[in-house]
Amino acid sequence: MGQADFGRTRDRTEGRRLDGVPVTEPPQAPAPLPLAEIEEAIRGVRHGTVQIIIQDGVVVQIDRTDKRRLR
Numbered sequence: 001m002g003q004a005d006f007g008r009t010r011d012r013t014e015g016r017r018l019d020g021v022p023v024t025e026p027p028q029a030p031a032p033l034p035l036a037e038i039e040e041a042i043r044g045v046r047h048g049t050v051q052i053i054i055q056d057g058v059v060v061q062i063d064r065t066d067k068r069r070l071r
Contacts, residue, residue: 031058038062 041050041064053061 034059034062 038050038052038059041062045064045066047067047069048065049063051063051065052059053063
């Protein structure tokens with residue numbers, strides 16, 4: 001059985017789609033990471049989680065969940 005591609009249509013390293021057809025648009029520069037926002041979310045949590053949501057290689061959402069521990 002072949003390896004699943006999970007919806008991938010293009011191999012970005014070679015500039016070709018997975019079926020071998022060349023891609024004509026130039027590769028895009030990666031979007032800058034929002035490191036200040038991520039650091040702020042982490043800094044404010046004593047107990048909890050910080051979840052980073054990524055779509056198409058771009059950070060689109062940062063979720064922060066705080067837990068309050070009552071000893």
